[in-house]
Structure formats: structure tokens, C-alpha cells
Amino acid sequence: MNLLRKREISVYLLFITSMVFIVQYYLPGFDPLDSLISLLGNWAVVFSAMAMGLGLLNLATNSVRKIQKRSKEWYFDAWLLFIMLLVLVLGGIGGAKDERYLWIFNNVYQQLSPTFFGFAYLYMCSVAVLTFRVANWETALLMLGGVLVMIGNIPFIQVYTGAFVSLKDWIFAIPSRGVFTAFRISMALGFVLIGIRTLLGIERGYMGAEES
Amino acid sequence: MGITDTVRKLLTRRTFVQGMLIILLIIPLSRPLGLPILIGEHSRAFYRIVEELPPNAKILFSQVTPVVLMGDLIPQAIPVTYQLVSLAKERNWKLYFVGIGSPDGILQLIDSEIWATIGWPEEYGLKYGEDWCNLGFVAGGDISWSTFGSDIRAVVQYDREGNNIDSLPMMQDVNSVADFDIIFNNGEYNTVIVRQWGEPYGKPLMLLCLTGAVVQDVEPFYRAGQVKEYLAGVRGGADYELLVNRPGKAIASLDAISISHIFLIGLIALGNVLYFAEKKEKGRNSL
Amino acid sequence: MTVSSDPGMWVAALFIISAYSIIVRDNPFYRLAERTMVGAAAGVLTVQGIENIRKLAWMPIMDGKVVNIIPLLVGLLIFTRISKEYSYLSRYPIVLMLGAGIAAGMVRSIPAEIIKQTTGLFAPIPSGATALDILGLIIVPLFAATTLLFFTYTREHTGGLGILTKIGRYALMFGLGANFGNMVATRTSYVIQPLQVLLYQWLGIRI
Numbered sequence: 024m025n026l027l028r029k030r031e032i033s034v035y036l037l038f039i040t041s042m043v044f045i046v047q048y049y050l051p052g053f054d055p056l057d058s059l060i061s062l063l064g065n066w067a068v069v070f071s072a073m074a075m076g077l078g079l080l081n082l083a084t085n086s087v088r089k090i091q092k093r094s095k096e097w098y099f100d101a102w103l104l105f106i107m108l109l110v111l112v113l114g115g116i117g118g119a120k121d122e123r124y125l126w127i128f129n130n131v132y133q134q135l136s137p138t139f140f141g142f143a144y145l146y147m148c149s150v151a152v153l154t155f156r157v158a159n160w161e162t163a164l165l166m167l168g169g170v171l172v173m174i175g176n177i178p179f180i181q182v183y184t185g186a187f188v189s190l191k192d193w194i195f196a197i198p199s200r201g202v203f204t205a206f207r208i209s210m211a212l213g214f215v216l217i218g219i220r221t222l223l224g225i226e227r228g229y230m231g232a233e234e235s
Numbered sequence: 236m237g238i239t240d241t242v243r244k245l246l247t248r249r250t251f252v253q254g255m256l257i258i259l260l261i262i263p264l265s266r267p268l269g270l271p272i273l274i275g276e277h278s279r280a281f282y283r284i285v286e287e288l289p290p291n292a293k294i295l296f297s298q299v300t301p302v303v304l305m306g307d308l309i310p311q312a313i314p315v316t317y318q319l320v321s322l323a324k325e326r327n328w329k330l331y332f333v334g335i336g337s338p339d340g341i342l343q344l345i346d347s348e349i350w351a352t353i354g355w356p357e358e359y360g361l362k363y364g365e366d367w368c369n370l371g372f373v374a375g376g377d378i379s380w381s382t383f384g385s386d387i388r389a390v391v392q393y394d395r396e397g398n399n400i401d402s403l404p405m406m407q408d409v410n411s412v413a414d415f416d417i418i419f420n421n422g423e424y425n426t427v428i429v430r431q432w433g434e435p436y437g438k439p440l441m442l443l444c445l446t447g448a449v450v451q452d453v454e455p456f457y458r459a460g461q462v463k464e465y466l467a468g469v470r471g472g473a474d475y476e477l478l479v480n481r482p483g484k485a486i487a488s489l490d491a492i493s494i495s496h497i498f499l500i501g502l503i504a505l506g507n508v509l510y511f512a513e514k515k516e517k518g519r520n521s522l
Numbered sequence: 523m524t525v526s527s528d529p530g531m532w533v534a535a536l537f538i539i540s541a542y543s544i545i546v547r548d549n550p551f552y553r554l555a556e557r558t559m560v561g562a563a564a565g566v567l568t569v570q571g572i573e574n575i576r577k578l579a580w581m582p583i584m585d586g587k588v589v590n591i592i593p594l595l596v597g598l599l600i601f602t603r604i605s606k607e608y609s610y611l612s613r614y615p616i617v618l619m620l621g622a623g624i625a626a627g628m629v630r631s632i633p634a635e636i637i638k639q640t641t642g643l644f645a646p647i648p649s650g651a652t653a654l655d656i657l658g659l660i661i662v663p664l665f666a667a668t669t670l671l672f673f674t675y676t677r678e679h680t681g682g683l684g685i686l687t688k689i690g691r692y693a694l695m696f697g698l699g700a701n702f703g704n705m706v707a708t709r710t711s712y713v714i715q716p717l718q719v720l721l722y723q724w725l726g727i728r729i
Contacts, residue, residue, distance in 0.1 A: 176706070
């Protein structure tokens, strides 16, 4: 058991798992490796599915803590816990096709989720007057790009003048393509570098805090 | 208190601006203004590619729309799926639906939004297991896409209905992404699908993406030839509804989209007019 | 206009209206809607995870593939994360997942996102190209290179490098503005969708 506590074991395991996938990528068609990849891939999917329950566990723990302490508006947390457990029980026992689970999904979750997501646009409009100001050349270019694309995106504009649409398409194809290709390349380089650091054991954030 | 102060105070009152926006959106949604629209080139090209798919094609449709993003993604998925199912019988296409990473689209929205609107595939003469199937949801990120790509049965053994996929006639000779002829993706994960399915297997990718994802994600891939064609959001969905002659939610949204764009452009313009007016006033007062 | 008689639709409509009541001011109805959404979301996500585990591990075990019990048992170790004493056990399934994910993503991102995107920046001049087309073919790699240069910190941005990074900064601003302009269309549809539910499905307004 002491051996399992050692963080180095996790580092070695991560390195070995990663190397299996990397070697298989450069040696495709080698059956034993292909079978191992399929097995590990299957396991990784099961673990990902398990991890989906961790969020619920954290939320439940926090809610119970707030209810026990009778924190401010603890009754809303009690309601949250109730809804969460109700959905879990209905869906967990009856399955994702259970009628009662689907009723909650279709009438509560499916309606509320996009509603809350839409608040970002409402808040953006409410601060637009103060935020999107042309104070210098940089902000002028920012606003120019934004406004030209927004005008090009207005559906009925295209019927009366194709100029803004052509301009928008040109912006997508040329200047912004150059910029976002650079973003894509640098993000991919960053991903590869972080990946190498992680599999070499330099990055260990995934392990959580060091035990005292 | 000058007029600029009054206008600024009004336009920075959250309740006023947000309330105005909601009212301005409700008006065209309940009484369409009938503003004209023109079908975009990408939508036409997308439609043409689907129309010209060869007979006996095996089509993989990745339905990974999360519920939060359904407003921009489902309106385009509906007419595209309609085109696929209505032509599938005559062209002997095989339609495979799957959802990797995001469960909502493939487990729920496909029933409640897509089939509920256009009708189930059986109404188009398609038989489950022989002409179409739903392989269900697979949790995870890159590793799940990668493993599905190389060995489907490593991550999918039972379809959404609980049938062993080996019992489905259409799953014979289908072992990896290499066995499909074309791939559609409705949702996010544009980068992942290019990386894990498009590039390694060289399959044509048709992306139904968020409007907001076009500039940062899809356009660079499209211009580099890694994506065959794409449809973008509600606008693409509206074009497609016209092309398949099935008006729906997307066309109904267009007037509201026009109004909201004009509203925001107006706020930005007004904000800048106020800013420069205030600057001028400050300059005059300091002299 | 025929108002819906479906109780589910009334529940949905009342929740949507409660959520939008934040526009007036923060109130208990909004907080109720918010907590409902969070609770439902957590429950739904877990149910989907259970479905996946059932199909990938449980049903194969019932069909005789007993070896599938191994990922099930190892996966359960993830939940030891909440225990102070045994949380070290949760590292193992996470490490397997991470190792596989990192490698699968890393090796594939090099050809798809680095090599192909870099080579895609340089295209031959097509026949019949106009001056604007040729200008475009120059602008794309120029903006890409100057944007990348803008984010280098090993040398001070002066002299020639200063000019290039300035071009990169302006290109970046314009590109981000274009991205923002496009985002507006996406975000608008998130506001339109619940309004459509209220108008068309709840109030039964026909257009």
C-alpha cells in the first residue's frame, strides 16, 4: 500500500500508457499493440464515464454542508439536492428513456440550460455603450472588424447589397484566417509541449496537492 | 446634467437595455417582418455535396450538440437530417448516428428535436439496423474519438437501444472510421474531429458548426482543405430550410437576428458618439 | 393563439420566465430556477455516465465477458478522491485516462494542426488570379507570422521586430474583432431559442 502512495508510480504509469499510444501511432498494423490500444481506449472511456459522477458528488457534498450549517438561503441548496437526486434516481433506475426522467429533461433541463447561457448576450448588450469604445488604433481595428462582420451577418442586407457579405467572406478568408491559423498552430504547439512535460513527469498538477 | 449624461444613464441601465432587447426580439418572432433572405454559397455547396453523394454510401453522423448550444445547432441539423433520411432509401445510403463526448444530442435531442420535427426514419421507409442505427453515447475526449476511429467495437458494443452492434446487419464490415464514406458533425469538437477522424483517415468532413466557431476554428481548416464544407448556425439552417423546402425555426429566427444585430450595432455607435461628445465637452470645459 | 394545456410546457414556461426575471432584479424565483438548472444538469450528466458504463462494462459482463469487471473496479477508485486518507488511489484511473488522452491528442495534433495548417498558409498563385487574390495570398502568411511573433518574449520588440510585432498586434485586434462580430450571431440564438419556446410552444402563436 505504501508503494501505491508514491507519486512516482503514477508518473511511470502515465509515461508507459502514453508511450504505448505514441509507439502504436508510428507502428500501425502491429496487432498486439492495436489490441492493447483498443483495451486501454475502452478503459479510458469507462473511467471518463465514472468521472462524470464526480461532479455530482462534489455538488452534493457542498450542498449538504450548506444545509447542515444553515447557511444563507440553505433551502435553495436543499431544493438543488432534491432535484439532483430525483433525476439521478429516475434516470439511474429507469434508464435514460424513462418517461419521468425524460419529462424532467425535456421540460426543465432542456429549457433552462440555453436560457441561462443566453444571459451572456443580454449582459453584453447592457455594457455595450461603455465597453466598446474606440479609444485608440487597436480598439478602432477591433471595432471595425466586429462591426463589418456583424453587418455582413444581417440576413436581409445580403439581398440589397452583396458588398458587406463579400467583405465579410474576405475577412474570414484572409486577415482573420491568418490570425487564427497562428492561434491554432501555437495552441497545438502548447498542447504538445504540455503533453511532453506531463508524460515526462515535470507537470504533476493532475495528482493534486502533495501529501504532508 | 447634459443630454449626453441622460442618454448615457439610460443606456447603461441594465434593466432598460435588456428589457428593450427582449421586446425587440419578441416582436419579429411573433409577427415576422418578412425580410428577404439570400441563400449563402456555403449552404448551396453543402446541399450540392449531399445531393451528389454516390449510392450505397455509408454516412457517419456525429450528433454532439449539448443542450446549452442547441439554439444555434439544432436548427441546421433538422433540415440536413431531413435531406439525408429522405434520400437514403432511394440511394441505399446507410446512416450511422453516434455522439462522442457530449451526451445530450445523441441520447435526447435527436428524438425530441430532430425526429419529432421531421418524423422518424421509419416514415421514410428506412429500417433500424439495416438502413440506420443510433450507436449511442461514448464518454470522453480525444481518446474516445481516437479509439472509435481505429476500432469502433472497443468503445461501442451495444447501440442506444441495447442491441449488440454485431447483430445489426449494417454493422458488418464496419470496424473503424475508415469504413465510412463521409462524416457529418453537428456540434462542437471541430478541432478534435479534424485531428482524430479527418486527417488520419482522409474522410471528407462536413461540419454543422456554431456561427461563432467559424472564424476561430472552422475557416482555417476549411481553407487548408481539411474540411470539405460547413454550415454555420441558424443562418446556415435557414438557408438549408429553403433549399429542402421545409421552413422551420431557423427562418423564423432570421428577422429577430437582424433586429438584434442592428440593436447592438446601434448601441456601439451610440456609445462611441457619447464618448466623443463627452471628450469634446471635457476639452471645452478645461479651456 | 392556443395556449398549451401540457403541464410540462407550463413548468418549462414558468421556469424560463423565472430565469428572465433577473432582468428586473435578483429575486427568489430566479434563484430557484438557477438551482433547479444546476441540480438537473448534475443529475443528467451522471445518468448519461451511468448509461455509458452500463453499455461498456455492465452489459458485456452480463454477456460473459467477465474481464470487463477490471475497468469497472479500477474506475470506482476515482471516487476515493473525496477521501483524505485514500485519495491517492484516485490517481491511477486518472493517470491512465490522462496518459491515453494526451498521447492520442498529441500525436494527431502535429500533422493536423501544425504541419497541415502551416503548409496551408502558402498556396500557389492560381491562374487568372486578380491583384486582390495575390494580395490575399501575401496577407495570410504575413498575418500568421506576425501574430506568432507578437507572442514571443525572448527579445525586446524594437527595430525590425518591433514593426513586425506591431503589424501582428493590429492583425490580432482586427481578427479578434471579426471573431467577436461572428460570436454575436451565436449568442443571439441562445436568447431567441427560449423565446421561441414561450411564443410557439407555450402560447401557441402561429406564424
